[in-house]
Amino acid sequence: MGRTKNHRGQGLGATDPVPVWAEWTDEQLLDLRMCDLDLRLEGTFYQEPMAQLARELETRRLTFRPHFWISDEWFTPDGVPGIAVPFYLAHPRLTKLEASQMLEVEGGTRDWCMRILRHEAGHAIENAYLLRRRRRRQKLFGRSSQPYPEYYTPRPYSRSFVRHLDVWYAQSHPDEDFAETFAVWLDPHSLWKERYRGWPVIKKLDFMDRLMGELAGTTPVVTGRQLLDPLPRIYKTLRDHYEEKRKHYGIGRTPSYDTDLKKLFSDGPTHAKNPSAAEFLRRTRKEIRRRVAEWTGEYQYTIDQVLEGMIERCQASKLHLTQHKEQAKLDFAILLTVQTMNYLHSGRHKVAL
Structure with a gap:
C-alpha cells in the first residue's frame, strides 16, 4: 500500500523516522487533514497503558480484550467491544498542538x-457480553435507552455514584x-470496599464484583472488530476539528461579573496607582486556571472562557488591586471557582467524553 502524501507531495507515513509535519508550525499543521497524519498505535505513548489494561483484565481472570484504533477523541461506539483513542497522544508534536489549542491534554499523563x-473498557465489556439486557443491571444503573443529554447537572455530594473521572461523570447517563x-x-x-463502605453506591460495586466473577474465564458474545470513524476516514482539517472542539467546550452565555469583581478589586482613586487587575490576571492566568481545574475537575478551556470574561470586565471597569x-x-x-461552579450547576454543563 502506498504511503499517504501531503499537499507538498512528501510522505507522511508513520514508518518515516520523523513525519514531515512534525517540523511544521501550528498554523501549517492546522491546515493538514486528519486522514493525512497516517498514525499508528505501535511504539507510541499508548503502548504501555494498553498493556497495563490487559494485565488488569487478566488479573481479574477476564478473557475479554478490547481492540483499539485511532480517531479524533476517546469513545466506545454502541455495540462495539473496542475503544477509539485520540490522535494527539500518538505523536509528541500532536500532543503539543492539543495543549496549545485546548490548554490541556486529556489523558496526557x-x-x-x-x-x-x-x-x-467498562463500555466495551458491556458491549462484548450484552450486559445492558440484564434486569439487575437495568434496576441498579437505569436503562441504556435513556437519551444522552447534551448537558447535565451533577449533584456533587451524592453518594449513589462512584467518583472516578472528573465532573461527577457517572451521573450523566446510566x-x-x-x-x-x-x-x-x-x-x-x-480500595473500593473501604472507600465506599456505607455509601448507597456499594450495591453497584458489589453487583459489579459478582457480575465480573460470573464472566471470568468466559468467551465474549460479541467479538467483532468494527472501527467507527478511524482517523484515515476523517477528512476535516485539524483547524476545523479544534474549532468544533472549542465551541463544544466553550460557554454560550455572558454573565455579569462586575459586582463580585468590585468586591475584590477597586476602581476608586485610592487604589489607582496599584497594579491593574486585568494585567495582574493575565500574568497569573495559567497558574490560576490550573488551580481552579484541580479544585473543580473542569476542563481548563471552559475555565479559561470564564476567566477571559472576568479579565475583560476588569479592564473595562479599570479595576486595580x-x-x-x-x-x-x-x-x-x-x-473563579465559584463562577465555574455556578456554570456547572446552571444545567448547561457539557458531558465531557
Whole structure:
C-alpha cells in the first residue's frame, strides 16, 4: 500500500523516522487533514497503558480484550467491544498542538490515560457480553435507552455514584454510571470496599464484583472488530476539528461579573496607582486556571472562557488591586471557582467524553 502524501507531495507515513509535519508550525499543521497524519498505535505513548489494561483484565481472570484504533477523541461506539483513542497522544508534536489549542491534554499523563482506558473498557465489556439486557443491571444503573443529554447537572455530594473521572461523570447517563463503576472496580489501587463502605453506591460495586466473577474465564458474545470513524476516514482539517472542539467546550452565555469583581478589586482613586487587575490576571492566568481545574475537575478551556470574561470586565471597569498579590491571587481563584461552579450547576454543563 502506498504511503499517504501531503499537499507538498512528501510522505507522511508513520514508518518515516520523523513525519514531515512534525517540523511544521501550528498554523501549517492546522491546515493538514486528519486522514493525512497516517498514525499508528505501535511504539507510541499508548503502548504501555494498553498493556497495563490487559494485565488488569487478566488479573481479574477476564478473557475479554478490547481492540483499539485511532480517531479524533476517546469513545466506545454502541455495540462495539473496542475503544477509539485520540490522535494527539500518538505523536509528541500532536500532543503539543492539543495543549496549545485546548490548554490541556486529556489523558496526557499515565494515570489520567489509565483512568480513561478503564472507563472505556467498562463500555466495551458491556458491549462484548450484552450486559445492558440484564434486569439487575437495568434496576441498579437505569436503562441504556435513556437519551444522552447534551448537558447535565451533577449533584456533587451524592453518594449513589462512584467518583472516578472528573465532573461527577457517572451521573450523566446510566451507561456512564456502569462504565465508571467498572473502572473503580478494575483499578487495583481503588480500595473500593473501604472507600465506599456505607455509601448507597456499594450495591453497584458489589453487583459489579459478582457480575465480573460470573464472566471470568468466559468467551465474549460479541467479538467483532468494527472501527467507527478511524482517523484515515476523517477528512476535516485539524483547524476545523479544534474549532468544533472549542465551541463544544466553550460557554454560550455572558454573565455579569462586575459586582463580585468590585468586591475584590477597586476602581476608586485610592487604589489607582496599584497594579491593574486585568494585567495582574493575565500574568497569573495559567497558574490560576490550573488551580481552579484541580479544585473543580473542569476542563481548563471552559475555565479559561470564564476567566477571559472576568479579565475583560476588569479592564473595562479599570479595576486595580487592593491587597498583596499572593492574597489577591488566592481570592480571585476562589471567585473563579465559584463562577465555574455556578456554570456547572446552571444545567448547561457539557458531558465531557
